[in-house]
Amino acid sequence: MRPVTILLAEDSPEDVELLQEAFEHHQFSADLRPVRDGVEAMAYLRGEGPYADAPRADLLLLDLNMPRMDGRQVLAAVKNDPQLQTLPIVVLTTSSAPDDIVHSYSHRANAFLTKPVDFDEFLDLIGSLGDFWIDTVCLPSRADLPPSDPSRRCP
Numbered sequence: 001m002r003p004v005t006i007l008l009a010e011d012s013p014e015d016v017e018l019l020q021e022a023f024e025h026h027q028f029s030a031d032l033r034p035v036r037d038g039v040e041a042m043a044y045l046r047g048e049g050p051y052a053d054a055p056r057a058d059l060l061l062l063d064l065n066m067p068r069m070d071g072r073q074v075l076a077a078v079k080n081d082p083q084l085q086t087l088p089i090v091v092l093t094t095s096s097a098p099d100d101i102v103h104s105y106s107h108r109a110n111a112f113l114t115k116p117v118d119f120d121e122f123l124d125l126i127g128s129l130g131d132f133w134i135d136t137v138c139l140p141s142r143a144d145l146p147p148s149d150p151s152r153r154c155p
Contacts (some may be wrong), residue, residue, distance in 0.1 A: 003029040004134045004150040007057035009074060010034060011066040011090075015115070017063070028134045029056065038069025042077060045084055057087060058141045059133055062109075064093040064100055072103060079108040079149040086140040087117035091130065 010016050016034045023030050033054065041060070044051040060078070064071035071091065078084045088110045093100070096114040104112045113129065116122045130144045133139075138154035145151060 003031045004058045004139070005031045005033060005055045006033040006046055007041060007060045009038060009060065009066065009071065010063045011036050012063075015063070018119075018122060019126065022123050023130065025118050025123060026130050031131065032118050033057065037066045038072040038074040038077075041074050042069065043079065045087070056141055058139045060087055060089045061092045062089055062096055064091060064104075072107070075104060075107045075109055075154065077147075088133065088139065090133065092129075103131055 008016060008019060010019070020032055023032060031042065035044055041062070043049050044054055045057060045060075047054065060074075062071045062074060069077075071093065075089060075091070078087055078089060085108075089108075090111045090113060091100075091104045091109045092113045092115060094115050101112050113125060116125055135153075142149075142151055142153065147154070
């Protein structure tokens with residue numbers, strides 16, 4: 001079964017490492033593809049430059065505060081692009097500001113999660129995220145797979 005490809009747009013190397021550890025801890029069938037900013041995220045999603053042969057992302061984990069092109073701009077660009085707009089986007093950020101939450105949902109984010117500071121709480125959060133987005137939902141990128149393909153994960 002093909003793992004879920006998760007594009008991780010996160011500029012903090014420490015947070016990327018924490019996320020990788022959390023996914024390994026929970027043994028999710030996921031292929032994390034980190035990029036450092038929104039420009040790289042959009043290049044990945046559009047299959048440009050060094051990402052020409054990268055696997056299609058099934059899910060985008062998006063930090064809001066990144067250099068060059070921030071997560072707010074990425075969210076708007078993805079949801080306004082007919083080729084990308086069905087990609088599920090989970091905002092995963094340090095912010096809990098009401099403006100960021102409302103802005104994210106008004107631009108069609110599928111979920112908004114605030115990163116906990118405590119490592120055990122972070123593990124629990126990633127566990128819940130993976131249980132839902134990796135093990136439960138029917139992802140749009142896999143909807144056209146044959147029903148017999150276990151990667152489809154749809155009833």
